[in-house]
Amino acid sequence: MSTRIEKDTMGDVAVDDSRYWGAQTQRSIQNFPIGQDRFKMLPSIVRAMGILKKGAAQANADLGELPADIAELIVKAAQEVIEGKLDDHFPLVVFQTGSGTQSNMNANEVMSNRAIEMAGGTMGSKSPVHPNDHVNRGQSSNDTFPTAMHIAVVEELHRQLYPKVQKLRDTLAQKSEEFKSIVKVGRTHLQDATPITLGQEIGAWVAQIDYCLGQVRHAEQGLYELAIGGTAVGTGLNAHPKFGDLAASYFAKETGYPFVSAENKFAALAAHDALVTTSASLRTLAGTLMKMANDVRWLASGPRNGIGEITIPENEPGSSIMPGKVNPTQSEALTMVAVQVFGCDAAVAFAGSQGNFQLNVFKPVMVHNVLTSIQLLGDASEAFNDNCAAGIEPDLAKIGENLDSNLMQVTALNRHIGYDKAAAIAKNAHKKGLTLRESALASGDVNEEEYAKWVVPLDMTHP
Structure with missing residues (x-):
């Protein structure tokens, strides 16, 4: 491997000459060999850093904080990142500083060295772009x-x-309309309960x-506010007074979202x-998808x-081992995703409570877990839609069989003969293995015509 020497305030570091990163990145690779989760596996955070550095260079150029030619080189390098x-060239793990x-x-x-290369300079020289x-x-x-955290999310x-x-929601809405007249238990x-x-x-x-989805969209509104312009502790030291607002306007222009x-x-x-x-809000969505997937698993x-x-x-x-067996695997996958999202949210919630004085130092693990939840919920919803929800069909024979034997249709008699008499009819039917109709007629409290008029399953599905 051919290397070059990069320098930082702690001295010289050898870096793979085919890579654009420098000394501090290399030190992080060496000092944090922790886990397999890397930000390049979630390229949204890398893209967000590109958007950030591009907008920052544009804002600094507008404010006279950077020479136009230097800013242009940074913008070009940042665009490649975007x-x-x-x-x-972004190899770092989540578990770092x-x-x-x-x-x-x-x-x-990376953007400095790529800009230097574009300018015909020597990578690692920090000239003309530091x-x-x-x-x-x-x-x-x-x-x-x-700031990159919010943009990425x-x-x-x-x-x-x-x-x-x-997409999943719309498929289910279509199924709901399609099956609106199928009465079931x-x-x-x-x-068993009423139909x-x-x-x-x-x-x-x-x-x-x-x-x-409404709750997630509501939560998203808070992400539009960015930390940019606060610099080290929130005072904005070493930044132009207008830098934060102007940079945020460039981020908004680049992404189409109203960042400030x-x-x-x-x-x-x-x-x-x-x-x-x-x-x-993502955890709540995971809970909803868990409920739906479990219902599908039970009903099927x-x-x-x-x-x-x-x-x-x-x-x-x-x-x-069991020939011909087929399982509700999409429900299983979606419910496992829900469990993982619950865990991600627990990590985010705890990390969010750990701000000390002017800085929370759990940032990477927070954004990693939120992005993981988003990716898992999106992918699992699409897979469940395409491989399960779109193919849901009613088994009309089984639905009819279960409905016919449902003793809780007796509830329709409450207003006519009272709760106690209706309860006696249901209990007698269950004890003796009778149909509800047989038990009702045997009680003497309901005749054939009344039963046919009062116990209509479809009529029991609305007020």
Whole structure:
């Protein structure tokens, strides 16, 4: 491996000559050999750093803080980062310094060296583009990394989460409409209850997803406020007074989202409540998807000795020993994702509580877990939609069989003969193995005509 010598304030470091990173990135590689989770595996944070450094250079040029030619070189290098062309030059793990300093310097060094190369200079020379003096002008890791966190999460919500969950939601809404007239047994406490329609049952899942998406979108509003301009502790030291606002306007232009510099930079550095709130909304969505997937698993259970009121696609063999067995694997995958998201949210919530004085130093693990939740929920929703929800069909024979034997239709008699007499009819039917109709007529409290008029399953699915 051919190497070059990069320098930082601690001395010389040998770096692979094919890489754009510098001394501080190399030290981080050596000092934090922790785990396999790297930010290049979540390229959204790398892209966000490119957006940040590009906008910062543009703002500094406008404010006379950077020469136009230097700013232009940084912008060109940053654009390559935005486009994903330099992802392999961001090797750092999540578990590093809690402010994300090494990741910020990774970005500064990569863009500095790429800009130097574009200018025909020598990589590692820090001339004509210096990683700290130019790429990091008016910034600190303490305000850039949380800014990148917010940019990355907002972009991933719109790229990964919203369209994929909405796709599932729309499929379920279509199924709800399609099955709106299919009357079936309702269940509470895992026990038979009064009738509902299959459309109503699926429609409840749609309503839950709508609510959760609304909560995520509401939480997203807090992510538009950025730490940029706060520099090291929130005072804005070494940044032009207009830098934060102007840089944020460039981020907004680049992404299409209404980013602004936070009014209170101290809070933006020391606490990440908007990220904690976003994570909590993702956890709620995970809970909704868990409920839906478990309902599907129960309703499709069988095929002969379960509830079996719906059928779902048969995607792969379900057993290495039981021939012909097929399992509800998409429900299993989605519920495992939900469990993982619960864990991610617990990590984010705890990390969010650990701000001390002017800085929270759990930033990388927070954004890593939020981005992981977004990716998992988006991917799992799409897979569940394509490989399960789209193929849900009612088993009309099983639905009819279960409905006919449902003793809780007796509830329709309450207003006519009273709760106590109706209860006696149901208990007698269950004890003697009679149908509800047989037990009602035997009681003498209901005649044939009254029973036919009062006990109509479809009429029991609405007020």
